[in-house]
Amino acid sequence: MLPPSGNRIHVARSEGLPTDLFADTASLAWLDSGTSALGHCLEHIKQSATIEGRPEVVIPGYCCPDLVAAAHAAGFLPVAVDLAPDSTSYDLTQLESALSPDTLAVIAVNFMGISADIAALRGATQNHGKIQIIEDNAQWFPRDSKPYSPKGDYSIFSFGRGKPVSLLGGGVALGKYAGTKVAPAAAGALKDTLTHTKIGLYNTLSAPRAYRWLANNPLLKLGATEYSSLEKIAPMDTFRASLLAHSLMHYRERPLTIQATYLEQFAAINRLKLDDNTLGQQAVFLRYPLLLESERERDRVLNALDAEGLGASRLYATVITEIEGVKDIEARGTLDNAYAFAKRLLTLPTHDKVLPRYAERICAVIKSEITR
Template sequence: MPTSNPVRVKPWPSWPLHDTAEAEALRQVVESGEWNGVDASAVLAFERAYAGFLDAEHVITCTNGTVSLEIAMTAMGIGSGDEVIVPPYTFLATASAVLKVNALPVFADIDPGTYNLDPDAVVAAIGPRTSAVIAVHFAGQPADLDRLRDICARQGLALIEDSAHAHGAAWNGQLVGTFGQFGSWSFQGSKNLTGGEGGALSTDDALLAATARELRNCGRRPGFDWYDHFSLGGNWRLTAFQAAVLSAGLARLPEQLARREACAEVLDRELAALPGIAPLARDARTTVHAHHLYAFRYRPEESGGPPLEEFCTALQRLGVPATPGYPRPLPRQPLFAERNFDVKATAWRPEHQPTRYDELNLPVCERACAETVWLPHNLLLADPEEMWDVVNAVALAGNAEASA
């Protein structure tokens, strides 16, 4: 059967999902006249609802997930002269946010099974200027929060959870975003909980929460005049329209989490039986995997199949929207490799070996970039039995003769 004949003809579930709940929520905001402001009813309602969902004391909304990371670090006094450990297999924002506060990102390699930060690599990367660790919950699976939290506590480092992929994910029964000093969230259009754009921080620390609220609102403090500004913040406020859409989506999230888990269970079991295919490992302490992505390793040297790019193109022709993952480790991007940032503000020096980005040895991340395939999370909102379309397409696309 040639790969030009689709295995999957029926459309996959679309994203973002919406119904009359969003329309009604937006109508109420329009008619209320409260379209903006940190005290808008829709904004406060979502912050309370999401804090309740996470079992966190505080949720502070903002414009996007990148800004939430910047606010978190600024609130903790991280800046010039500091280093922050980050993974190399992540979106740009995890590390660029560090540069935005004039600190330096230090890249530690990832675990070969989960693609999350390798705690041993984190320990090796700690230096005298290290102030924090940003742990990304890649694809929706929690990082090793037991070890990372212990390492940070023993070394006196802040732990920030980049939870942009992980809405509803849980580690030993506790939702992510509640283990570190801050949890950082993105509500960008592709995310499992979306307002089109938007972001948030979660924390149990009342002082950090107050500082974050001040920073996202132009340095203003409650009880003072509109033109009183106490810190160098910004206009990073979520709109009431976004908050209303997020509240409607939050109501659906638990059912969607369960459906994604059921579909991923089929894929984990069936894809593992195919030659050259290896699903990412699932840590036994991951009690809920959010599955922002379904990622698996493709090794044509084991199956005789085509190269990665051709394999993904074949899957697309077969009706499965597969793409290669990150094309290179983040420090190989010109921004870092060529040091296209303010080296003076970040206090970078040539002798700072952890930040000689062009010399870093990141073998696990290098291999992940060379062999990983991503499937989008909306695919996992189909019925579990429909995952056989994925399995059959992967088997066909990885067959050298069928792909010729």
């Protein structure tokens, strides 16, 4: 059984962090998770602003609950706004209507490798004071060797479980105006050994034979989406930092043949808007997002793929306001498009355990079910 995501994590170590990953910015903070990185950005935005009410941050109506956790940790009210039809981008009309004098930030999610239109968000927010745009790149990482420069005011990346470059933890926040630097900190020999052991277990248990046992274990809730609060923001540990250079090398060298197969085979099937404006030259799918015609069709395809253990997933089953444990959130306007998106989305695995013959079988099963 294929897991939905998760490349093998490499444990070869290097001295220090790569120095050419990011362009020179006023802020570069190496933190213990992508959620912490997002919370770090929001904390700085709040400290730099003067408002009378509770600060607000706009998030997509369909997104990971970690965005809500980061907002709560920084003292923000998360405001959910609908998506455009058949899109991972905001409905800009509803976005503008949702802005208030207390809105300090908008989170622009790079969804599985589909980038947000930062210029469009600038246009939608420019008449509402100094609203900061935060690029959430937790589901994507650049593959080329050029230093990455934020297109928004802030940008975050994640090195957590199942991320493009995974260290089973860690994140980084970049800011044009933050003016703070946070370096990795030593965690101690015992914690380093524990992290090394966890990575070994992860590599073993995410192999297809072992993953079938995990997925069929009724005591585990693999793939479940639920809210988990962010208790504190801490630096990344130096052990994980030492793994980054080697892990990044493997990420950049990994062929993209599986996602190329999906793009070719599903060009006429996928209802999701994929074009050069959203994919760009660095399109790397963490998972391939396939938006089908209806919930009934999606469920039929998903059941067929599940029966053969082919690693398909619904991702988040519903809109952010309905995810288990999510509270203290406000939806402004309808979330109709986000709800329809959640009911029709299927994600397909692209990780290094997906052999070409598995991708061919995935394509065959989907086409067979759709043409029934």
